[in-house]
Amino acid sequence: MQNRSLTVHPLVLIGAFFAAPCFTMFLMHPVCLGVSLCAAVLCLLCLGGGESLRRALRPALPAALLAAAVNMAFNHRGQTILFYLPGGNPCTLESLCYGAAAGVLLAATLLWFSCCAAVLTTDHFTFLFSRVSPALALLFSMTLRFLPRFRRRFALVRQGQPEPAGRVAKLKAAFAGFWAVVAWALEHAGETADSMNGRGYGLQGRTAFSIFQKTARDRLLLGGLCALALGVLCACVTGLFRFSYAPRLLAEPLSPRSGCAFFLFALLCAYPILILKLEDRPWRCSKSDN
Numbered sequence: 001m002q003n004r005s006l007t008v009h010p011l012v013l014i015g016a017f018f019a020a021p022c023f024t025m026f027l028m029h030p031v032c033l034g035v036s037l038c039a040a041v042l043c044l045l046c047l048g049g050g051e052s053l054r055r056a057l058r059p060a061l062p063a064a065l066l067a068a069a070v071n072m073a074f075n076h077r078g079q080t081i082l083f084y085l086p087g088g089n090p091c092t093l094e095s096l097c098y099g100a101a102a103g104v105l106l107a108a109t110l111l112w113f114s115c116c117a118a119v120l121t122t123d124h125f126t127f128l129f130s131r132v133s134p135a136l137a138l139l140f141s142m143t144l145r146f147l148p149r150f151r152r153r154f155a156l157v158r159q160g161q162p163e164p165a166g167r168v169a170k171l172k173a174a175f176a177g178f179w180a181v182v183a184w185a186l187e188h189a190g191e192t193a194d195s196m197n198g199r200g201y202g203l204q205g206r207t208a209f210s211i212f213q214k215t216a217r218d219r220l221l222l223g224g225l226c227a228l229a230l231g232v233l234c235a236c237v238t239g240l241f242r243f244s245y246a247p248r249l250l251a252e253p254l255s256p257r258s259g260c261a262f263f264l265f266a267l268l269c270a271y272p273i274l275i276l277k278l279e280d281r282p283w284r285c286s287k288s289d290n
Contacts, residue, residue, distance in 0.1 A: 006119060006275070006276075006279050007279065008217075008218060008221065008275055008278075008279065009212055009214050009215070009218040009222070010125075010127050010128050010212055011128060011214075012218050012221045012275070013119060013120060013124060014120060014128065015222065015225050015226075016221075016225055016271045016272045016275055017112070017115055017116045017272050018116065019225065019228075019268055020036060020039065020040070020112055020268060020271070020272065021108070021109050021112035021113060021116075023036075023229075023232055023236075023265070023268065024036040024105060024108050024109055024112065025105065025109055027236070027241050028098075028105065028243055028245070029241045029242075029243040029251070030097075030101060030243065031262055032241055032262070032265055033101055033104045033105055034104070035262070035265060035266050035269055036112070036265075037104055037107060037108040037111070039266075039270055039272075039273065040111035040112045040114075040115060041053060041111065042270075042273055043115045043272050043273050043276070044056055044111060044114060044115060044118075046273055046276045047115060047118045047119070047276065048118065056110070056111050056114040060106070060107045060110040060111055060114075061107065063103075063107065063110065064103035064104065064106050064107035065103060067099065067103045067106050068099035068100055068103035070099075071095060071098060071099030071102055072091060072095060072096055072099045075095040075098065075099065076089050076090050076095060077092065077094060077095055077245075077246040077247060078092030078093060078095050078245075078246055079092070079094065079247050079248050080092055080093035081093075082096065094245050094246050094247065094248060094249060095245075095246075097245055097249060098245040098246070101245070115272065119272075124212075127212050142192075146185070150181060150185060153181050153184060153185075154177060154178065154181045157177040157180050157181055158173075158174070158177050161173050161176070161177060217278075224271075225268075225271060228264055228267055228271065229268060231264040232265050232268055235264065235265070238257075240252060240258045240261040241265075
């Protein structure tokens, strides 16, 4: 899935696409997990259609099933016994529900990070963190740029090698290709350092170019995002999202306050989709004008 070029300010993008997975990782309420998973699926569909969703589900679905299975095998807490495992340990309804919730949480988090990878680029992170820690921002952006190039170079080297016969020969060929790519990477790092030195990196008073400008729309989106995040955080602190899986399933009674809390969380998860729709609208208008 290729990166989606967006005109929204990086602060708004990073806040919107990281708020949902961050809250999801700390909330075990089934409603919150279901809302987050559905929003992540819709966001992936908006980004790249069914193909991007299938690619993201390939690692997410097995990881979720593995988490649920491991929890069912090792967690036996709960009052409602469904059946007994071959080792004699009971499998309870509470442990089964907790394993399913853990699997959904893991799947939703992985899907959200797939959305982040499709939207956020190294330019966004460099812009935000260059003023706080320029060296760390540069190291992070160079690492993100280097890993795909290292993988492509290794695949190119492997294509140029003759096909070995046995497993040991294949392993030796892979190691030879790996060290060849490492030597290329070290040489490229030296060239990059010389180029940066020649362009005056690290000199006192050196200015930085930025292609991002904060507009009135960005301020409005950032204000709405902060308000939603603050509302969801207050709901978490006051226990409106509390849900217990052991020793029995127990949820916070439904009330107007908890209903508002779930609504705010749903809006927070839908915020990235809103940003994508706002980005698509000017593009469609420009196409219709032509």
